[in-house]
Amino acid sequence: MMSQLELHNITLAAERPLVHGVSLTLRSGRVLALVGGSGSGKSLTCAAALGVLPAGVRQTAGELALNGQTVTPQSLRGRQVATIMQNPRSAFNPLFTMATHAKETCRALGKTLDDATLIATLASVGLEEAERVLGLYPFEMSGGMLQRMMIALAVLSDAPFIIADEPTTDLDALAQARILELLEDQMRQRAPGMLLVTHDMGVVARLADDVAVMENGKTVERGDVQTLFRAPQHPVTRNLVSAHLALYGMELA
Numbered sequence: 001m002m003s004q005l006e007l008h009n010i011t012l013a014a015e016r017p018l019v020h021g022v023s024l025t026l027r028s029g030r031v032l033a034l035v036g037g038s039g040s041g042k043s044l045t046c047a048a049a050l051g052v053l054p055a056g057v058r059q060t061a062g063e064l065a066l067n068g069q070t071v072t073p074q075s076l077r078g079r080q081v082a083t084i085m086q087n088p089r090s091a092f093n094p095l096f097t098m099a100t101h102a103k104e105t106c107r108a109l110g111k112t113l114d115d116a117t118l119i120a121t122l123a124s125v126g127l128e129e130a131e132r133v134l135g136l137y138p139f140e141m142s143g144g145m146l147q148r149m150m151i152a153l154a155v156l157s158d159a160p161f162i163i164a165d166e167p168t169t170d171l172d173a174l175a176q177a178r179i180l181e182l183l184e185d186q187m188r189q190r191a192p193g194m195l196l197v198t199h200d201m202g203v204v205a206r207l208a209d210d211v212a213v214m215e216n217g218k219t220v221e222r223g224d225v226q227t228l229f230r231a232p233q234h235p236v237t238r239n240l241v242s243a244h245l246a247l248y249g250m251e252l253a
């Protein structure tokens with residue numbers, strides 16, 4: 001089923017305003033990349049959508065709508081929206097094995113999970129020797145393995161939307177490439193609507209269909225990925241695109 005998740009007019013403040021009237025739309029089968037400099041408000045916008053704002057940050061305006069119906073972030077998390085975060089280690093309880101994490105994820109969603117499905121899902125995200133991995137605690141796994149496990153949990157939840165905040169930032173180049181391949185596989189196989197926060201325009205070029213650019217808590221430009229790379233308008237976008245092209249010895253026209 002085609003689903004649509006809208007973030008409408010998200011406005012956040014601490015002692016000072018942090019995010020001002022950001023609106024984004026996620027659609028099944030499309031990747032929306034959220035880019036912009038450090039501190040521009042990308043992570044806080046995701047946190048608002050997930051209902052996990054840090055202490056001290058409050059939402060002063062804005063709402064979420066799932067297929068046109070206003071919803072709370074709490075009602076979306078897990079069932080409708082799976083998350084893949086920057087620091088996978090912090091997303092896992094150090095006292096629980098991977099098997100417990102997988103069972104808890106499914107129990108919270110009211111799904112039964114048989115061992116064959118669990119093992120097949122781990123294998124599908126490249127966690128070899130799935131049965132051994134299921135017995136491991138987070139400290140026994142590398143960052144890349146934990147990131148794969150987070151993707152496995154997103155697959156198990158079968159959520160129609162994924163919010164991925166810098167999912168490859170803490171990984172080495174090889175692990176990054178593998179995680180990008182897995183995200184591409186997800187788009188081909190399950191076609192969720194994905195919000196992908198990244199500072200890497202190479203990742204944008206490879207995965208995104210649409211792009212929104214943030215600066216100082218506002219969206220300053222948005223468009224489909226081809227148009228944005230071909231004819232960036234805002235100085236922030238132009239800088240991001242030129243820096244990316246420079247890696248290939250090219251310049252903006």
Ligand SMILES: Nc1ncnc2c1ncn2[C@@H]1O[C@H](COP(=O)(O)OP(=O)(O)OP(=O)(O)O)[C@@H](O)[C@H]1O
Pocket residue numbers: 014015018036037038039040041042043044045054055056057199
């Ligand atoms: N708990 C908090 N209390 C007060 N201000 C905060 C808090 N968390 C973030 N901020 C501020 O909000 C702004 C946006 O932060 P945010 O983490 O969303 O940026 P970002 O675009 O995700 O940056 P990065 O790419 O570095 O992750 C920043 O100026 C940051 O200092």
